[in-house]
Amino acid sequence: MTQRNYTYKWKGKLLSLNKCFKTLIDNNNRLRAAIKQGVRGIRNYLLWVDKMLKENHWLEKKNKTKGLEDLIYIIFCKSDKYVYI
8 A cells, every 4th residue: 555545544634745755855965874874774764754754745735636646645545446546
């Protein structure tokens, strides 16, 4: 199950893909350092990513309208299908 699906089922909120990718791009030096450290570094990096994305990367509603992402997740996240979008 993807991080976004897991977080939606756990919290009932969607993660913003734009915010998540921006954070990952801005912190690509952390990933490089984690790869150099090996398995322990990668594990710590993944824990950091999980914590960071759950803190402040929520999708914000604009004008109370449903966007394409909302419609897709109504179909796929609320079902038991494991789909990567």
